[in-house]
């Protein structure tokens with residue numbers, strides 16, 4: 647399974663997961679259709695599934711055009727069936743979603759929204775975390791509680807350290823400034839910031855990141871308890 651990173655809107659990332667032997671594909675969070683259609687047409691891909699981490703428009707904005715054009719099925723959390731238009735397949739926490747050669751475990755990760763999920767392709771050690779975990783940051787808490795978000799991040803933290811993390815936005819550089827402010831002497835963070843700056847300078851995405859690096863550098867994953875996590879989340883909202 648190949649992952650092609652596709653920039654959408656201002657700073658969103660959508661991901662095409664392609665089985666090269668069959669040319670069948672899934673798309674994760676198509677914020678808009680056009681860049682996805684361009685790639686599909688050029689590479690003769692068969693878009694079978696649209697995977698949504700949550701219902702926000704910058705993650706589902708391309709759903710309907712893609713569904714109509716390619717007859718793809720839309721997959722999302724059961725609790726969001728009224729918020730994701732024309733959803734076809736409802737998934738729940740801990741379920742294994744399996745179709746063609748694609749196989750992922752669903753993690754329900756409330757906090758950013760009440761119905762937020764991640765898709766963990768465990769055979770490939772890749773997780774698509776939407777707006778829950780960002781590189782060096784985490785999503786804003788819109789619908790959930792601090793405790794839910796803290797707990798959701800802890801679930802991701804328990805995955806194998808070499809898991810590759812694919813997030814919903816290119817927020818990494820801005821996030822790094824916040825981490826550095828509260829974690830001034832972390833050599834791993836300093837090294838990661840240099841890598842981030844080099845990637846951006848060359849027009850490359852800073853993603854995927856790895857769980858190992860996030861545990862070393864992401865201040866929200868380093869928070870020891872709920873109180874310190876909540877404090878950081880508040881500070882970040884006004885950073």
Ligand code: ZN
Pocket residue numbers: 700702758777
């Ligand atoms: Zn969102």
Ligand code: FE
Pocket residue numbers: 702704705777814815
């Ligand atoms: Fe978003």
